[in-house]
Amino acid sequence: MSWDRKENGRKYYYRNRRDENGRAVKEYVGQGRRAVQAEREDQEARLQRLQVKQQWQTIFDELDDVNRPVKELVAINTLLMRAVLIVNGFYLHRGHEWRRRR
Secondary structure (H helix, E strand, O other), X not given: OEEEEOOOOOEEEEEEEEOOOOOEEEEEEEOOHHHHHHHHHHHHHHXXXXXXXXXXXHHHHHHHHHHHHHHHHHHHHHHHHHHHHHHOOEXXXXXXXXXXXX
16 A cells, blocks of 8 residues: 655555455555545554454464473473483484384
8 A cells, every 4th residue: 555656746546455366466546535535444454454463463372371381291202202212222314213223
């Protein structure tokens, strides 16, 4: 969304959007009252999207706090599993496959 000034000195308002093929397209809105109203609508929509994004981020942060002990338990379990495999004669082949030493 932007105001573009042309060679004649006038300002015109354009919206950026995606067409059916996913390409970015500038859509001419106009000038004057109509353009100012469209700019206000675009700003309100942008603000609303930002508020929704912040709400979702808050939810994700809370879930991350809840899942932190589980992640720590998984990390400890993985470390313990590796130790048991190494003690029993296994090694990590190419960094992703456990094999028994001969």
